[in-house]
Amino acid sequence: xxxxxxxxxxxxxxxLLSDEERMVxxxxxxxxxxxxxxxxxDCFDQGRFPTELIPEIAGLGLLGATIPEEYGGAGMNGVxxxxxxxxxxxxxxxxxxxxxxxxxxxxxxxxxYGSEEQKQRYLPKMAAGEIIGCFGLTEPHGGSDPANMKTVxxxxxxxxxxxxxxxxxxxxxxAHIAIVWAQTDDGIRGFIVPTDTKGFTAxxxxxxxSLRASVTSALFLDDVRLPADAILPNVKGLKGPLxxxxxxxxxxxxxxxxxxxxxxxxxxxYTGERMLFGRSLNSNQAIxxxxxxxxxxxxxxxxxxxxxxxxxxxxxxxxxxxxxxKWNNVRMAIDIARExxxxxxxxxxxxxxxxxxHALNLESVITYEGTETxxxxxxxxxxxxxxxx
Numbered sequence: 001x002x003x004x005x006x007x008x009x010x011x012x013x014x015x016l017l018s019d020e021e022r023m024v025x026x027x028x029x030x031x032x033x034x035x036x037x038x039x040x041x042d043c044f045d046q047g048r049f050p051t052e053l054i055p056e057i058a059g060l061g062l063l064g065a066t067i068p069e070e071y072g073g074a075g076m077n078g079v080x081x082x083x084x085x086x087x088x089x090x091x092x093x094x095x096x097x098x099x100x101x102x103x104x105x106x107x108x109x110x111x112x113y114g115s116e117e118q119k120q121r122y123l124p125k126m127a128a129g130e131i132i133g134c135f136g137l138t139e140p141h142g143g144s145d146p147a148n149m150k151t152v153x154x155x156x157x158x159x160x161x162x163x164x165x166x167x168x169x170x171x172x173x174x175a176h177i178a179i180v181w182a183q184t185d186d187g188i189r190g191f192i193v194p195t196d197t198k199g200f201t202a203x204x205x206x207x208x209x210s211l212r213a214s215v216t217s218a219l220f221l222d223d224v225r226l227p228a229d230a231i232l233p234n235v236k237g238l239k240g241p242l243x244x245x246x247x248x249x250x251x252x253x254x255x256x257x258x259x260x261x262x263x264x265x266x267x268x269x270y271t272g273e274r275m276l277f278g279r280s281l282n283s284n285q286a287i288x289x290x291x292x293x294x295x296x297x298x299x300x301x302x303x304x305x306x307x308x309x310x311x312x313x314x315x316x317x318x319x320x321x322x323x324x325x326k327w328n329n330v331r332m333a334i335d336i337a338r339e340x341x342x343x344x345x346x347x348x349x350x351x352x353x354x355x356x357x358h359a360l361n362l363e364s365v366i367t368y369e370g371t372e373t374x375x376x377x378x379x380x381x382x383x384x385x386x387x388x389x
Contacts, residue, residue, distance in 0.1 A: 007268060008261045010295055013302045017079070024080045027060060028087035036091035041351040043213040047206070049094060050213065051174070058129030062088070062099055064107040071111065072124030078317075079309035082254035086305075090258030093361035094214030096251070101170045102126065104248035106133030106179050109190055112243065113235040118192065122177065134175035134202075136166035136193075136219050137241045146181075147238055151221065153182035153189060160231065162191065162224040168368065172202040172217020179232075180221065181241045190232035190240050199224040210364040246319050249369050250312060253305045253325035256333030256365060257298060259358040263333075263340040264294045266354050270344055281343075290343060294336045301329040320382040323375035331372060334362040 006012070014022065035053060043050050057063060065081045067073025074080075081103070089096035107126050110118055125131040142148050151164025162182055172178075178193045178200070193200060199222040204215060232240070268291065271282035281287055304325050311317040337359035341348040348355050366372050374389075381387050 007295060008265060008298070009302070010299050011303065013299075013306055016306060017083075021077075021079050021083060024076065025083040025087060028062065028084050029090075031056065031060060032087050032091040036088075036095060040092045040095070040213055041354075041357065044092070044094075044351055044357050045212075047208070047212045049098065049174070049215045053095070054098075054129045054132075057095075057099060058127065061127075063102050063129055064111075064123065064127045065103060067103075067107055067111055067123060067127065071119050072127035073107070074127075077309075078250065078312035079306065081251060082305055082309045085251040085255040086258040086261075088258070089255035090262045092213050092357065093255065093259060093365055094211050096255045096258075097170050097211065097214050100248050100251050100255070101135055102133055104251055105135035105244050106177070108247050109179055109232060109235075109240065109244050110192070113190060113232040113240060114192075115229070115233050117229070118232070122192070131176045132171055132174045134169050134171040134178045134195075134217070134219070135241075135244065136169055136178045136180040137245075138166060138168050140165055140167040140218075146241060147188075149181065149183050149188060151180065151182040153184045153191065155185075156225070158228045160191065160226045160228070162193070162221045162226065164221050166219040166221075168205070169202075169217045169219050170211075171215055172219055173204045174215050175202070178219060179244075180219070187237045188240065189236060191226060191230050192232065193221075193224060193226060193230065197224050197226065210360045212360075242319075245369055246322055249322045249326050250308065250317070252365065252369060253301075253308060253322065253329045256330045256362060257301050257305060259362060260294070260298050260301070260333040260336040263337045263355045263358055264291070264298065267291060267294070267340040267343045270347070270353075287343065290339055294339065297332040297336065301325075301332045304328060320378055323370065323378040326370060327372055327375040327379070330362060330366045334359065334366055337362055 061074035062084050064073040065076045065084055069075045085096050088099055107123055110122050137146055139150055153160050153162045175195050178195055180191045180193045181188055201220040202217045204217050271287050272280055274281040308321055308325050337355050340355040341359055344353055344355055347353055351357050377388055
């Protein structure tokens with residue numbers, strides 16, 4: 001009799017990974033199982049980000065994983081970074097968001113757009129978790145229209161003076177530096193802003209029902225004065241922040257796979273043990289149809305993200321491909337999380353189980369870094385050649 005397939009990997013996607021990629025996945029999976037899962041439900045209940053995990057996250061090389069080793073990174077490929085996101089989000093979207101912002105939205109722009117002095121000054125300490133960053137692009141009125149930016153940076157002698165506000169900023173109250181994008185007379189430019197600079201304020205957002213195990217903030221810049229060398233010298237215009245977002249969205253295509261796998265595993269375990277009307281819940285056709293559909297959708301998402309990662313590592317990844325994967329995979333995960341919550345019945349509404357926590361978190365993931373509608377329109381524009389924004 002043939003061995004049963006892995007219910008969380010029906011197409012044996014793991015066999016398509018290199019030895020290094022499997023090793024990275026296994027090490028992050030162990031960390032999630034041993035350090036994250038025992039505490040994350042309580043962190044979510046308490047509205048607390050587990051800062052005590054940062055040193056170990058850094059020690060595993062998960063911050064700036066794709067940054068070259070000469071700058072403190074691990075020099076991993078894009079698929080390894082995707083697997084990191086998948087296993088962290090199997091724990092919680094808040095933990096993956098922390099690593100994603102640090103790696104793709106803060107370390108990446110310094111590496112890609114910064115001066116050599118900026119790279120040497122910040123990147124090794126960021127990889128070590130000694131300097132935490134946040135990414136200031138979204139504004140209270142802006143959302144999906146970053147070109148409508150109100151934050152401004154004006155030259156004053158050799159200095160820059162920044163004024164404005166940013167909203168929904170992950171890591172804002174944890175951060176030592178903020179990568180802030182502002183309008184200048186020369187177009188949109190990026191700045192490295194130490195958060196202890198006079199006039200800079202971070203205000204944590206409370207009363208959240210999503211990403212509760214994550215720090216979300218509003219940033220306020222009131223005549224924040226920076227030296228000339230605070231500017232990222234090697235990029236101008238929206239292509240700077242959008243290039244960062246493409247890197248982060250790539251990781252987001254992998255993360256929800258982990259969340260969906262966590263929900264499916266929980267549903268498989270629960271329905272196998274739950275007895276109703278004299279038989280296990282999973283012996284009902286209705287339940288098997290639900291579980292089979294979840295496995296189908298997870299499998300498709302796994303194959304999409306793996307191929308996207310191979311394209312990325314070959315230097316052939318297009319932003320539209322990232323949009324399609326983010327749209328498909330987050331929609332997949334949020335639907336599965338909600339369905340699993342339903343399968344668990346009354347038990348599904350408590351954070352003793354993972355489904356409701358993942359479902360609530362994914363409400364944010366499906367919105368941030370491009371709403372589902374925006375990514376649908378990106379794909380539509382690619383298909384028709386017509387911009388319908």
